[in-house]
Amino acid sequence: MAIVEKQYESFKIEQQEDNIAIISLNRGDMANAFLTKFPEDLYSVLSEIADSSEIKAIILKDEGKIFSAGAHFDVMKATDTPYKAKKYLNSLNKAVKKMYDMPQPIIAVVDGAAAGGGANLALSCDFIFASEKAKFLFPFVNLGLMPDTGGLWTLTRLAGVMRTKEIAMRGLTLNAQEAMTYGLVTKIVPSESLFEEAMSMAKEIADKPKFVISTIKSICNKISEMTHEDYCQIEEGIMSVMFFTKDHEEGLNAFLEKRKANFQGEE
Amino acid sequence: MAIVEKQYESFKIEQQEDNIAIISLNRGDMANAFLTKFPEDLYSVLSEIADSSEIKAIILKDEGKIFSAGAHFDVMKATDTPYKAKKYLNSLNKAVKKMYDMPQPIIAVVDGAAAGGGANLALSCDFIFASEKAKFLFPFVNLGLMPDTGGLWTLTRLAGVMRTKEIAMRGLTLNAQEAMTYGLVTKIVPSESLFEEAMSMAKEIADKPKFVISTIKSICNKISEMTHEDYCQIEEGIMSVMFFTKDHEEGLNAFLEKRKANFQGEE
Amino acid sequence: MAIVEKQYESFKIEQQEDNIAIISLNRGDMANAFLTKFPEDLYSVLSEIADSSEIKAIILKDEGKIFSAGAHFDVMKATDTPYKAKKYLNSLNKAVKKMYDMPQPIIAVVDGAAAGGGANLALSCDFIFASEKAKFLFPFVNLGLMPDTGGLWTLTRLAGVMRTKEIAMRGLTLNAQEAMTYGLVTKIVPSESLFEEAMSMAKEIADKPKFVISTIKSICNKISEMTHEDYCQIEEGIMSVMFFTKDHEEGLNAFLEKRKANFQGEE
Amino acid sequence: MAIVEKQYESFKIEQQEDNIAIISLNRGDMANAFLTKFPEDLYSVLSEIADSSEIKAIILKDEGKIFSAGAHFDVMKATDTPYKAKKYLNSLNKAVKKMYDMPQPIIAVVDGAAAGGGANLALSCDFIFASEKAKFLFPFVNLGLMPDTGGLWTLTRLAGVMRTKEIAMRGLTLNAQEAMTYGLVTKIVPSESLFEEAMSMAKEIADKPKFVISTIKSICNKISEMTHEDYCQIEEGIMSVMFFTKDHEEGLNAFLEKRKANFQGEE
Amino acid sequence: MAIVEKQYESFKIEQQEDNIAIISLNRGDMANAFLTKFPEDLYSVLSEIADSSEIKAIILKDEGKIFSAGAHFDVMKATDTPYKAKKYLNSLNKAVKKMYDMPQPIIAVVDGAAAGGGANLALSCDFIFASEKAKFLFPFVNLGLMPDTGGLWTLTRLAGVMRTKEIAMRGLTLNAQEAMTYGLVTKIVPSESLFEEAMSMAKEIADKPKFVISTIKSICNKISEMTHEDYCQIEEGIMSVMFFTKDHEEGLNAFLEKRKANFQGEE
């Protein structure tokens, strides 16, 4: 099933190359900040993509000079009771959790400033392709706030506890090379070919067997909460299922016939 | 409330720049080894600092050529029953846990050899500034012992499991550059400006909103024991509180007025 | 007690230097692939070594140009029901768990291609010494499969979640230098001196106190599943025992007498 | 927003008393077994209810003499590859997880046999009201299967590990009294007044403040995965938000004025 | 070292029978509600007791007709910002955590109503002795609040998840017998002999070896957060220490000489 191409309040969604969904933050007029309906819209688009049998990879990018400025000031001002704040923060975390739970991997393409919640949104993707113009800003502390949108979770998973403390306590701005050194970025690519390279990886992954890709993503995202014995039980059960999929049969045949496999889906 | 400046058996404590506490291991005559009352004294000083509304950052440093030689041989000899050993080791771990639980971040300044428990003490701080003269010695195995003072915990958190095994099984001595590569050190600074740079970071942090700083520290120290869903619940609850602090208001105003924020405390 | 030197279906086992066990994958005719009885044979040899008071370190290496090609195609074909697949995968994980639970550290020596389960077997060792000829192949996804033999567990522990997703989803082949950068390899050594260097580390560890070495290995392998407080309880209890071993006495005396310690065992 | 009353393949959904949703398994012709679209239909209905601001409690009941026979044999037969089996089992667990994650509590009303997946579905509710005609059958083992639909999870949480092993290994059938003794049932009620009593509790809960009810449910469902310190952070954060809701203000006023509170919602 | 007998704002502290500390909530004029300084006072008294080598057991009781009414309304009113609420709730949880971490067991003596935070305080003790006049009230939900002072943690540990949801969502009041059935109470004792029986158990425990008692308490309080393997490591380490204490020697001798042991302390 194809997804519905549409402009939402804070972003638009398109389908490209048959099986790749592109989410573009295209409110450059607002510095791509998260507007009021951003969390619900993102959740809703992701739900549609998750159920689409066509889509096999997702790209999250901006159109313009800035990736995202994070929560818009108007939105922050509108959260005038603690309950509304909790509700808004929860809706952001719910959208991020949906990103984690998607069967398709998500590649963030960062070609400018990703600030605050915008940086944390990018870090919540499976991979980040950044150009030399990318910057990651974590100014929360200077506003009397801690990182939201799952910030400390994603930072500690990628950069470790000591670097996360440094970033969050000092409110650091990292350029692309620093972000790479701290483990936040998958690859630095010249700005001109950035989108092309990200699409190339998306297409590569889209050609892989979908059940395997979604399983790797799902297990990796939860593996820090597992014991070794639980991991083994999970690996043994799912792998035993994979041994009897058509995709495995095709993969094996392709290997023996020294050709590229043509994966069709697992049922 | 100011803290009481005092010389303890193994170290002295001072207050500088109004809001920075300096703990100096100043028993160079003993190679700054941990003497009998070291764990209790450290715990007690830290408790006082934790309750002080004035102190916003802590520096742990040595005076002399060695950071610390770890547990003094006389102390080790005096632990002549397993119960006494357990009690002494517990008192060290209790002091380290207090370091973890402090609302204020602690910066270790290492300008010479940090050996055994002395190295692990430094690694238990939030940040380590080291000069090129710094050395980290883990000789436990050669004494028929494993790392104490939380050694394997802090090493695996910073350097990962494989490097920790290498360090602990071989009883390695790491110079500053090796320690940096292994992820143990925040920054290498020339010996001459080492203290100054550490103070500069302490002052930078002391100017940030205290509730935010202590929250970042506290969550980061426990995040490896959380599931993602628990983290989100914690983030949403505390962040909703932060949205209604005076420090957040000041931070927001300062941002809009393009001036440096003047954080006063959150109540 | 010495171990029995013997040729198994997929490897041979020897004892060298009195206290080092060498497991050599020596079925170059089969690309050192895992044959039918490989998991049980490995488990059984490891059990014998675990109980041997003589052996203090283990080397896992290949004889020939390839480390291991992972599960043999004939074995994969023979798993023609999901139950047989589950049973075979479980037997591999059981052997890997035995590697984790061994009192002796295991050093993998990789001088050629380690592919699929073969790569994951190497990564399950405590240390990897690799030559510039080493390659690590993770082609599972191209066969419609996820990494088995504990692959995602060991990869995420060493390389982190983002790099593991990249390796596993793309089916990457890493050369020695890339594997080093990703944290998979302990040391790169020229092919000519590779075995010699690994033996040198094995001998170094074999001279250390056995109880300490096995404790460090055991705690490090489980530390990601512990809370800080549990770690402290474990450290305090075991360390209190170590304080009263003959090996600690010898270590202390050797230190004071400025000679190399001669550890005899702890009882 | 009201929910859409509708007949699905395996159940119908109605709204009663303004704020209570009733899900009735009404395919007595099929012994209320789960038909093909059951998991997706249930998930979809629950999603609609979760987003409805009107609904404050849910009742899950049967119409007829049997609660549910679990997965229908035709469905089981149709899962003719391991992948399809995994997909079907996953869709059941996804529906159960949705039951756990609902903001509204769910009361199961069991007035006859609840067998296999049907029993586990009932146990996944927050409360079970059972008549003396209720029976809970766990025949999986006799079919060469383990409990599915989260069976071992819910059984161990309610009845403990020893009783769960007994139930699952022997394939026990428990009558209402035995189920009560084993901790599975909230209350035994005469068949005639069973639905009325369940509705009475649903109405009682529907009159409580919604944010408090959903928070209690959510924390209780995850508390076995939390450390004590994480629980405290969560409690402190959310409770601080609750202190500033209108519902708390109303609750406090009602208490002081000795009248029943009239909770309106938290914003 | 003896403890200082003293009247605090909300309770008094005495030492009886040489080694038993009695904390009496004696502000019947205030229904023994928690006044402003209650959390800090309790924490401070417990710290003093924890460090006292004399005290071996603690009793927490009321003087008058009510155990405690929980947080005083004036205190609740004074928490007029979310930050103050968080701070107050944190101070309560800190005091409860101190109760958990005390080396001495605490016996709650409940002879009347224990309401809200007062009920949760009683449940945070190691044992509860209740008379038939005891009542446990959990009215939080009716005030638009969730249980604080660790309520959901202690309730789920004692009564399980289903009963906790019932208690907390319905705002139940449990009489002594119901509390016993739900697993909250250790023993029901006639009101006349209630204190005497509690003292009798306190004295029994005070005669046991202190290191053993504190170890049992500490491990039991953390065991739900441990894996089995971690538990075993902890048990083996600490038990190996206990084998070489004087108290073990005395226990063994007393057993062989068929007399009551006279435990002196472990060093």
Add this chain to the structure above:
Amino acid sequence: MAIVEKQYESFKIEQQEDNIAIISLNRGDMANAFLTKFPEDLYSVLSEIADSSEIKAIILKDEGKIFSAGAHFDVMKATDTPYKAKKYLNSLNKAVKKMYDMPQPIIAVVDGAAAGGGANLALSCDFIFASEKAKFLFPFVNLGLMPDTGGLWTLTRLAGVMRTKEIAMRGLTLNAQEAMTYGLVTKIVPSESLFEEAMSMAKEIADKPKFVISTIKSICNKISEMTHEDYCQIEEGIMSVMFFTKDHEEGLNAFLEKRKANFQGEE
């Protein structure tokens, strides 16, 4: 493969009814205390049983008037260094872990006193059948010791934290009825028919499909260490395997043909 019937130092092993292994503590002359080689012998016998395809259930019983007195005093005396104590305690825990990890369930038959380690050994079985003569003694504290052989782990899993503290701190002796009330015992049976009833359950379980039984045991024993999402992954994977076993086919056919299934094994 049949097991070897044999008399060991502390017990004998027999095979009955073709597929049931009986371990009898038959050193009544020693009050069935654990002699020096007990842990290794038990581990070794269990390993043999675990690998036997014939054995489907295990009974652990005594011959005589006492189940077991736990560790023999001579053994305790012989552990004259902390290292030896740690080693002995570890060998006991290793044997208990083997009991947990066995594919076959173990039924303890307790017809007299089970004291200390003897009680904990019985509690480590999957089920306990006890006569009215059974007694469970936990005298550790009176000997200056904490429960060993996994005592606190098994007690808290069965009786909860509060009752465990009571049992362990007071050194309680529980009769059969008390043990039943505290959740330690599966069933109380008159002494005359005790063995017969236990055999009846063993035979019932031996007729069930082996893979299902071992899976239920294994998951239940680890479920307290799993998150809900990990449990679901495990359930879905293994259940998908079970759907394609011959035992499931036989179970389904037997059900449809209304006859008792004749399970042959899963391959």
